[in-house]
Amino acid sequence: MKIRILFYTAVLFLIFDACFSYSSQQKSPESILNYLPTESTLKKWSPMGDPQTAEGENLFQLINGGAEIYHEYGFKRAVIHSYECESGLSLNIEIYEMEDSFSAYGVFSFKTGRQGRKVDIGMDAILEDYYLNFWKSNYVVTLIGFDTSQATQQALKEFAKIIEPKLPDGGEYPPLIHHFTAKETEAVRTVYMEGNLAIFNQYEFHTENIFGIKKGVSAYFPDHTLFILEYNGNSEARDWFQNAWKHLKQSEKFHGFEGSSGGAVFQDKNGNYIVATPFQKYILVYLGKNESKAKDSLKKLKISIVKNGNSHHSHISLWGEAKHPVPDRFFPASFSINRYLNTT
Amino acid sequence: MKINRRDFIKKSASIGAFSVFGIGLTSRFKTKRASIGRKAASIDISVAQGEDYFANTLKAVENLGGMEGFVPKGSKVAILANPQRNNPGAFTKPEVLQAAIKMCQQAGAGNITCISQLPDQNWEATGLKKVVLDEGAHIVIIDRSDESQFKTVLIPNGKALTEAQIMKEFFNYDVFIDMPITKDHAGNKFTGTMKNLMGLSSSKTNRSFHKKGWQTDINAIDHLEQCIADLNTIIQPDLCIVDATEFITTNGPFGPGEIVTPQKVIAGTDRVAVDSYCCSLWGLEGKDILQINKAFHHGLGEIDLNKVKIKEVSL
Numbered sequence A: 001m002k003i004r005i006l007f008y009t010a011v012l013f014l015i016f017d018a019c020f021s022y023s024s025q026q027k028s029p030e031s032i033l034n035y036l037p038t039e040s041t042l043k044k045w046s047p048m049g050d051p052q053t054a055e056g057e058n059l060f061q062l063i064n065g066g067a068e069i070y071h072e073y074g075f076k077r078a079v080i081h082s083y084e085c086e087s088g089l090s091l092n093i094e095i096y097e098m099e100d101s102f103s104a105y106g107v108f109s110f111k112t113g114r115q116g117r118k119v120d121i122g123m124d125a126i127l128e129d130y131y132l133n134f135w136k137s138n139y140v141v142t143l144i145g146f147d148t149s150q151a152t153q154q155a156l157k158e159f160a161k162i163i164e165p166k167l168p169d170g171g172e173y174p175p176l177i178h179h180f181t182a183k184e185t186e187a188v189r190t191v192y193m194e195g196n197l198a199i200f201n202q203y204e205f206h207t208e209n210i211f212g213i214k215k216g217v218s219a220y221f222p223d224h225t226l227f228i229l230e231y232n233g234n235s236e237a238r239d240w241f242q243n244a245w246k247h248l249k250q251s252e253k254f255h256g257f258e259g260s261s262g263g264a265v266f267q268d269k270n271g272n273y274i275v276a277t278p279f280q281k282y283i284l285v286y287l288g289k290n291e292s293k294a295k296d297s298l299k300k301l302k303i304s305i306v307k308n309g310n311s312h313h314s315h316i317s318l319w320g321e322a323k324h325p326v327p328d329r330f331f332p333a334s335f336s337i338n339r340y341l342n343t344t
Numbered sequence B: 001m002k003i004n005r006r007d008f009i010k011k012s013a014s015i016g017a018f019s020v021f022g023i024g025l026t027s028r029f030k031t032k033r034a035s036i037g038r039k040a041a042s043i044d045i046s047v048a049q050g051e052d053y054f055a056n057t058l059k060a061v062e063n064l065g066g067m068e069g070f071v072p073k074g075s076k077v078a079i080l081a082n083p084q085r086n087n088p089g090a091f092t093k094p095e096v097l098q099a100a101i102k103m104c105q106q107a108g109a110g111n112i113t114c115i116s117q118l119p120d121q122n123w124e125a126t127g128l129k130k131v132v133l134d135e136g137a138h139i140v141i142i143d144r145s146d147e148s149q150f151k152t153v154l155i156p157n158g159k160a161l162t163e164a165q166i167m168k169e170f171f172n173y174d175v176f177i178d179m180p181i182t183k184d185h186a187g188n189k190f191t192g193t194m195k196n197l198m199g200l201s202s203s204k205t206n207r208s209f210h211k212k213g214w215q216t217d218i219n220a221i222d223h224l225e226q227c228i229a230d231l232n233t234i235i236q237p238d239l240c241i242v243d244a245t246e247f248i249t250t251n252g253p254f255g256p257g258e259i260v261t262p263q264k265v266i267a268g269t270d271r272v273a274v275d276s277y278c279c280s281l282w283g284l285e286g287k288d289i290l291q292i293n294k295a296f297h298h299g300l301g302e303i304d305l306n307k308v309k310i311k312e313v314s315l
Helices: A002-027 A056-074 A102-109 A150-166 A175-180 A196-200 A234-250 A290-307 B005-015 B022-034 B051-064 B094-106 B120-126 B128-134 B168-172 B194-197 B203-210 B221-231 B271-280 B290-297
Strands: A045-055 A076-086 A090-098 A122-128 A131-136 A139-145 A189-193 A216-222 A224-232 A252-260 A263-268 A273-279 A282-288 B045-049 B075-082 B111-116 B140-141 B149-153 B163-167 B173-179 B239-244 B264-268 B308-312
Touching: A045 A056, A045 B120, A056 A076, A056 A196, A056 B203, A090 A102, A090 A150, A090 B290, A102 A131, A102 A139, A102 A189, A102 B051, A122 A150, A122 A196, A131 B149, A139 A150, A139 B045, A175 A189, A175 A224, A189 A196, A189 A234, A196 A216, A196 B221, A216 B045, A224 B194, A234 A263, A234 A273, A234 A282, A234 B221, A263 B194, A263 B264, A273 A290, A282 A290, A282 B094, B045 B271, B051 B239, B051 B264, B075 B094, B075 B168, B075 B194, B094 B111, B094 B128, B094 B239, B111 B120, B120 B128, B128 B140, B149 B168, B163 B168, B163 B203, B173 B194, B194 B221, B194 B290, B203 B221, B221 B290, B239 B271, B264 B271, B271 B290
Parallel strands: B045 B308, B075 B111, B075 B173, B111 B140, B173 B239
Antiparallel strands: A045 A076, A076 A090, A090 A139, A122 A131, A131 A139, A189 A216, A216 A224, A224 A282, A252 A263, A263 A273, A273 A282, B045 B264, B149 B163, B239 B264
16 A cells, blocks of 8 residues: 555656646747748748857857856856848847846946947847847847837837747846936946956956955946946955055056055046945945045935845945944054045 | 068077068068058048948048059968947948948958958858848858967067967968957957957957956956957058948947947058057047957057058048
């Protein structure tokens, strides 16, 4: 009797497992080619040649040096294919599968231009004058036309709408982005970064990863830029700040240094003021021509961090560095970082 | 000044190149170029601007003394264009390549070949294949996954790159014309004449530019730039013709990205100066681009545009 029960239990388990496996396969097709439009959905369009694919390291074979930034965010696989229309229009489709939705959003934000307009496709979509980027789940999709005509722009949107439902549902924004989505601190554009190449393309602090960046955001405002870099803890943030400060002071690109390892003010050759400070588990950086804006901008960012931070951080003063100064060795008597960071 | 074989061997040995190359490539390049008797160049960088990119190319080279100064009669010419992808602003324009081929033919070249490691599909899609074939030139595509197609060349003065695998095909030509499109590159902000030479080296070599020891290196920007400068110490193009007509200034090298349209074609032989000029087209300075700076420190050319003669014409 017991053996019979065990046998039926095993059979039921196998049937359930098989059904479950089938369901998973349906949601996550084995081939990335499945996300491309099928000929039956294309009407007057037809594919040109064979699609080109790449997995992991082989992305270098497909897009050469362009691969490095994808690898920095965490790349899995990609497909590229071209299509042409009877009317003579043509376009390229690129689908990149990233490691997770944070990295997909990161690449999307990195690739998105400043001039585009939002389109309602996927988690976010931006239509530029000849190309369209959108992201969903852990996928980033780029569609490229060859002119800026209305017909091309329409085609880009139509193709995006064919691809989007094929992709897995969902998508999660990196939490750091939320510091720049509230009304008080809303940025014109944000770029989520997961490494040195990403920040190097936003602003060239240094060619080496002097900030030890693993997670960060550069947020663009009409007249300045804010950077927030996140670390595992307060001391790690402070250590990386010291490291960055050491390298920046040696750089010929900057001058007018004030401060030390606890906070710094300096200028670049374009007349931008750079105000940088560690705050809790973050490094915050202001970059802009208007020195007086730094104080207000960093204050708002700190308020956002405290508001959105973990509960165990809620007791920390908004002006942590000012009320609980770092040791004197970090702040010489002449140092005036507080003029940027204090409310008074 | 003509360099005889003995002088060449002495010079090669002094920089350690002789033991690397053998006599073939380097002697051929140095002696041929010297023997062509190109008029002493009154200008270092020639720029032609206008809506007709074919005409711009002709004028840019003409103002540099004409293609005859670079291509001896009957010579075999290798052209390295960039057919990376047909995304706008990411590849050398067909009109620019077509004009260069025509000029080589008029100069009496015996054979004109575009050498490449990128697939036929790219040449087709960019429209470059059509102009090459229309003009009676050739395309030779090297299978980059086949290491037997490459030969190892030592880089005696390399600081980061001590050797590179260069396509064997490259060594079969008398004249080398470097024809990149200048554009953004996410890895190092800029690509021009010097970075284009990565089109001659193997995937294995190029990946080592981007990654040290095959491992992701988050500090690799400086390494990449040094490798590019190092590679340029062993390969000297006879002529550089740069497409700066329409190119991406973000999301390079593949695009799509923001496009600027200076509508310029630039010709010159000083790669450092030419690249310095090109990066200035979108607000950068040569000294801020590491590969240019490092090439300058290798003694490959002049980085200060105030010290070079630039002739610009509008058509």
